[in-house]
Amino acid sequence: MSLVLEGFLNTVALTLLSFAGALVVGLVVAVLRIVPVPLLRGVGTAYVEVWRNIPLLAWLVLFVFGLPEVGVTMPLFWTAFTAIALYEAAFVAEALRSGVRSVASGQGEAARALGLTVQQSLRHVILPQAGRRVVQPLANIAIALTMATALAGVVGVVDMTRAAQRINLELAQPLLVFTGAGLCYLVMAAGIGFGARVLERRLA
């Protein structure tokens, strides 16, 4: 039974921490992609393209088994956290960028025409609207991230899916065990969806 708890807690912790990390890194990358400095834009674009186009499982294997080979050893959990956070950051950056872009053109020009400076129009016109528009895409990323944490089980982290698989080995009750695990993910996703709706209403 402790295995179930360990798996569940690991999945929850990995989801929350990775998402927080992805938000921070994603915000930085989104800024890089928006600033009017070509070099930084290039870096931002490269980051997004490289991380987005390579499977997370490949990243996890590369991080877990590769990093120690170049002299960087972290505990398994934190290695998985790093890989997942950096991977999802690419998606967060894209969500933030398209959120800003969806407001920027018309509204931004209107604000500028009224005499607001770039900073003012960002602060008072664009960001508040963009904030509301990115809640739903970010929630979708968070749900995808919850699912993605299952892959950490392949590289040794005892997450929900790995725990289910190991319990099944002992109990030989596959239907029960996997349905239970699936329900856990459903509950987490429902929680994220609920949180997103509350947040959206608050921002409206």
Add this chain to the structure above:
Amino acid sequence: MFDAPGPRFRRRVFWVSVVSAVVLAGLVALGLRQFAANGQLDPVRWRPYLTWPVWRYLLNGLWSTVVAACATGVLAMAGGLLLALRPNRFTRAYAEVMRTVPVLLLVYVMLFVLPSFGVNLPLFWKLVVPLALSHAASYVVIFRAGVESVDPGQREAGLSLGMPDGVVTRFVVLPQAVRHMTPLLVTQAVSLLKDTSLGYVVSYTELLFNGRVLANYNGLLIQTFIVVAFVYLVVNLALSRLSHRLEARRARTAR
């Protein structure tokens, strides 16, 4: 919405560029030094990747990856289309549930649950079916958004011309919806291709799995997985570029 850059702003951009270039070069140098210090840049460790047999093996894997991705794509799109065209409580619940359950869990269900009920598919399908089930849910969302993005006036116009409902859907709504959906469809294709890397778990000999076998054989773990990652990158970038081109061409002809 930015002002046309003045001299002061341009100077600032210049300095930011210089500083960030230096920082970037420093980071790259640091990384390379770390690699070199651990002997990972040794030419001996990279030379195998200039030989044909190694590439033949990896490309075999890539081929399996593509086959699995195509099979999954066809199944998932068909399923997604069926579900999207009949919006009811069941299809909505299906999309919601499948969007939240990890594919890996579905793969495990395929491996451990279904055999005890007498359902035992070949290895290839053990990978493709869970992927298709999961991605079908994503396609439902994409298709629905695509259909909703078409102005209802278009459908009404078609109906008022006396076209049957099916004809309107097929010849008026869907072509426009597809145009709106193209970017999302490509994103989905990339995500699908990436998900086939779960073959690593079911030992379907796709690209990532072959990478593992290769790394186990020659002991060049870092090099192998960097090369494998690079192959994924090239294929997926080519996929997105291709779609950009198609889109551009269609935008031209549509006018």
Add this chain to the structure above:
Amino acid sequence: MGRLFVAALLLFVAGCAGGENVVPGVGGGKFAVLLGKAPMYTGQVTPGSAVDRIKKRGKLIIGGSQDAPLLSQLDPTSGELTGFDAYLGKLLAQYIIGSPQTELLSATSETREPLLANGTVDVIIQTYTITPARKERVAFAGPYYQSGQSIAVRRGTSGITKPADLAGKTVIAGANTPAIGAIKAVAPTARVVEFGSDPECLTALKQGRGEAYVQDQAILVADASKDSELQLVGEPFTEDPYGIGIKHGDAEFTKFVNDWLREIGKSGLWQDVWKQTIGTVVTGDAPSPPAIAS
């Protein structure tokens, strides 16, 4: 951009032309000698039986590993498969078909039962331990090899000399292998970390992700032969007889394979295969093949 697409297309075509992972007929020169001594089946073949099917197909489809040194390892560049399990597979093909035509389908401990049950593979030869639980789903020929779970540590590790010392330690094991149960039985407080394949477990041990690694002795011996950092601790602490997995309920084919195993055991071919593979790292004479229950 168009050029890039064409290049990608060419890559696909090239990959396609490479074809399946069909293992070429004969192994190294030394194995060819064994093949010369290998028996061939000359008796009656029941139409529609497994033997009949394999004969008509002209090759034996084996579920196994591609990355188990000394047992079943693929050289990805030449497509050559070597090792104890691999050679037995080729000899079995020789016995049935008259030529060592085999195709290896990569299996894991998680997939091999389904592979057998739906007839994707004819046999599983993959350090497949015969257990009562598995016997309910799989028929076993053999045992063809006697092994057991052993403990390996990084050279120089102190404090682990017997299975009970694993208590409270972080122990690495292959996902879904009997090792997990074996660890829990001797040291219930051990923390088990699972990885998907033996090389991954080995890498993880060397990188310090666990203090010990529990795996089948044959595999560990093979690993230690390639890697001086690895050290085996004591003797195996369980008894694991390896069997050749066959579709559940196919008594005829099981008896057929058992007869073949007895024959190569008696003629000394079994020992020859052992000497060429596991015997290259294990000192001493070849053991006698395990007795086969009828």
